[in-house]
Amino acid sequence: MKQYILRRIGYSLLSLFLLSLTIFLFVRVTGDPVALLTEPGASQEDIEAMHRQFGLDQPLWVQYWHFVASFITGDFGQSFYYRTPVLDLYFQRLPNSLLLAAVAMVLSLVIGIPSGILAAVRVDGFWDSAGKLFALLGLSLPQFWVGLVLILVFSVSLGWLPSSGSGTVWHLLMPAFTLGWYFAAAHMRLTRSSMLEVLGSEYIKLARLKGLPEALVIGKHALKNALIPVITLAGINLVVMINVAVIVETVFAWPGIGRLLYEGVTFRDFPVVQAVVVIGGSMIILVNLLIDILYALIDPRIRLES
Amino acid sequence: MTVITPPETTIAPAIRTPRPTAFWRLKGFPLIPVLILVFIALVAIFADVLAPYDPTIGSLARRFRPPFWQEGGSMAYLLGTDHVGRDVLSRLIYGARVSMVVGITAVLVAGGIGTLLGILSGYLGGWADQVVMRLTDTWLALPALTFAIFLAAIVGPSELNIILILGLVYWTRYARVIRGEVLSLKQREFVRLAIVAGCSSRTIMWRHILPNVINSAVVLATLMLGVVIVTEASLSFLGVGVPPPKPAWGLMMADGKKGLLVGYWWLTVMPGLCIMLMVLSANLLGDWLRVKLDPQLRQL
Numbered sequence: 001m002k003q004y005i006l007r008r009i010g011y012s013l014l015s016l017f018l019l020s021l022t023i024f025l026f027v028r029v030t031g032d033p034v035a036l037l038t039e040p041g042a043s044q045e046d047i048e049a050m051h052r053q054f055g056l057d058q059p060l061w062v063q064y065w066h067f068v069a070s071f072i073t074g075d076f077g078q079s080f081y082y083r084t085p086v087l088d089l090y091f092q093r094l095p096n097s098l099l100l101a102a103v104a105m106v107l108s109l110v111i112g113i114p115s116g117i118l119a120a121v122r123v124d125g126f127w128d129s130a131g132k133l134f135a136l137l138g139l140s141l142p143q144f145w146v147g148l149v150l151i152l153v154f155s156v157s158l159g160w161l162p163s164s165g166s167g168t169v170w171h172l173l174m175p176a177f178t179l180g181w182y183f184a185a186a187h188m189r190l191t192r193s194s195m196l197e198v199l200g201s202e203y204i205k206l207a208r209l210k211g212l213p214e215a216l217v218i219g220k221h222a223l224k225n226a227l228i229p230v231i232t233l234a235g236i237n238l239v240v241m242i243n244v245a246v247i248v249e250t251v252f253a254w255p256g257i258g259r260l261l262y263e264g265v266t267f268r269d270f271p272v273v274q275a276v277v278v279i280g281g282s283m284i285i286l287v288n289l290l291i292d293i294l295y296a297l298i299d300p301r302i303r304l305e306s
Numbered sequence: 307m308t309v310i311t312p313p314e315t316t317i318a319p320a321i322r323t324p325r326p327t328a329f330w331r332l333k334g335f336p337l338i339p340v341l342i343l344v345f346i347a348l349v350a351i352f353a354d355v356l357a358p359y360d361p362t363i364g365s366l367a368r369r370f371r372p373p374f375w376q377e378g379g380s381m382a383y384l385l386g387t388d389h390v391g392r393d394v395l396s397r398l399i400y401g402a403r404v405s406m407v408v409g410i411t412a413v414l415v416a417g418g419i420g421t422l423l424g425i426l427s428g429y430l431g432g433w434a435d436q437v438v439m440r441l442t443d444t445w446l447a448l449p450a451l452t453f454a455i456f457l458a459a460i461v462g463p464s465e466l467n468i469i470l471i472l473g474l475v476y477w478t479r480y481a482r483v484i485r486g487e488v489l490s491l492k493q494r495e496f497v498r499l500a501i502v503a504g505c506s507s508r509t510i511m512w513r514h515i516l517p518n519v520i521n522s523a524v525v526l527a528t529l530m531l532g533v534v535i536v537t538e539a540s541l542s543f544l545g546v547g548v549p550p551p552k553p554a555w556g557l558m559m560a561d562g563k564k565g566l567l568v569g570y571w572w573l574t575v576m577p578g579l580c581i582m583l584m585v586l587s588a589n590l591l592g593d594w595l596r597v598k599l600d601p602q603l604r605q606l
Binding site for chain 2 (some may be wrong): 136
């Protein structure tokens with residue numbers, strides 16, 4: 001058990017190392033990092049100061065060490081555009097992203113789980129086909145297309161919802177649905193397959209033989225076990241949602257992390273772009289580690305395997 | 307004299323298994339999606355002939371013309387004009403070329419890198435395997451679009467750069483699946499026999515492993531085509547894709563977005579429909595191929 005967790009932590013540290021190395025090498029190898037990290041039109045003195053600060057004359061591994069050390073101490077540099085530390089900007093925007101992700105997650109579960117159960121109980125029936133179509137569309141439609149069509153229908157034609165911005169519950173609905181649809185499709189598919197697996201197991205047959213009403217068999221006995229993988233996926237997806245909302249937040253002008261990334265790219269504000277990528281990647285690596293450890297604590301089979 | 311004829315039943319009637327006819331093999335064939343993809347490909351190839359106008363030149367005198375069926379529209383500009391008076395239909399036609407070229411080459415780049423590294427890592431094992439798989443894990447932790455935006459911000463957008471970026475972002479999907487297949491192929495008799503017969507690792511990987519993973523690679527490529535096209539369009543939408551004046555569908559949507567609230571709906575809806583049709587078609591074809599060609603991938 002201890003060994004298993006230690007090994008998992010080791011893997012995650014290795015992943016974090018590879019992540020930082022990847023970012024470092026891409027920034028250094030593909031050109032002059034100073035060109036990216038100084039403002040366009042910076043004076044010659046500034047550029048030279050930057051060269052010295054990065055120690056570009058030093059060996060590559062020394063440079064790498066400085067690069068990582070600054071991240072660990074939370075120094076992601078200054079934003080060119082906002083003239084504040086990047087980390088402050090990130091934490092200003094994070095609550096908005098969390099709110100959007102939380103609402104989108106609730107929507108995706110409210111849609112995904114019941115429709116997944118319905119599809120599994122009536123395989124190849126109407127609801128199964130309808131669910132398949134819903135999932136196919138959710139997984140293939142580009143988010144900016146969904147978002148713009150929603151704006152066209154609900155803001156332009158019907159005038160019910162505000163097309164962009166934030167502040168009220170009404171501002172949240174369209175972005176949350178646009179972001180949540182993709183995940184609703186994923187949650188639906190997983191609920192369906194996991195439910196089908198559970199419904200074929202012995203204890204469900206026993207429950208049915210005992211004469212329990214079907215609603216109780218499905219709603220109580222089967223659902224409990226079928227939902228475990230779905231909840232796990234949802235946990236990871238919550239963190240993923242925070243980091244993949246760039247399109248949604250751009251379409252609806254929602255002031256979250258994704259919008260920050262978009263602004264970073266548009267204003268050529270490279271420190272911001274770099275920070276969003278590094279923090280996002282680290283966040284996902286850490287949540288994967290957390291889920292692995294939780295699973296090991298709950299499920300003795302995984303523990304004993306090692 | 308009686309001729310004894312052996313009863314015909316003595317010839318054991320083999321239980322006739324119906325031979326897979328062409329009909330059976332094509333069961334559920336996604337005809338409409340394939341026709342749509344072929345149509346888009348033809349449009350992309352013959353864009354020069356088909357497009358009524360130059361997609362990059364407009365005239366401010368005739369901006370924001372609606373499609374022909376709306377009031378104010380004319381048959382001269384079937385799908386209307388955009389904010390600088392360029393013909394939307396012509397831009398859509400040339401946009402098909404951008405999507406097709408970028409989509410297909412990026413999938414080939416990703417597939418090439420991923421298949422190669424997947425085979426090497428699965429067959430050689432040991433250090434090579436560890437390095438490739440840890441790298442795959444790490445890169446998969448980065449959200450694809452965020453990673454692509456980051457790379458585009460470093461190297462700057464151009465058509466070639468976008469193709470390379472998409473290849474770099476998506477090879478990990480191939481590597482992981484192909485490696486899994488190679489691990490199970492390694493246990494099969496024909497590979498073991500090849501080892502006993504003294505074939506070099508290179509020969510085994512090239513002659514015996516590669517042909518057996520091609521099916522999976524093709525299925526993955528079809529499934530990835532939709533994903534890659536959406537990502538390309540998303541990059542264009544965010545302004546870091548194929549640079550203007552090349553008419554990419556995602557860029558057209560980003561340009562048209564401002565006009566949406568004042569009623570210029572065709573500027574976003576038309577390119578959106580094109581992207582949607584292309585991606586849905588690619589996904590439906592990929593799903594069918596997955597079930598037909600490669601039962602192992604059904605779980606995906």
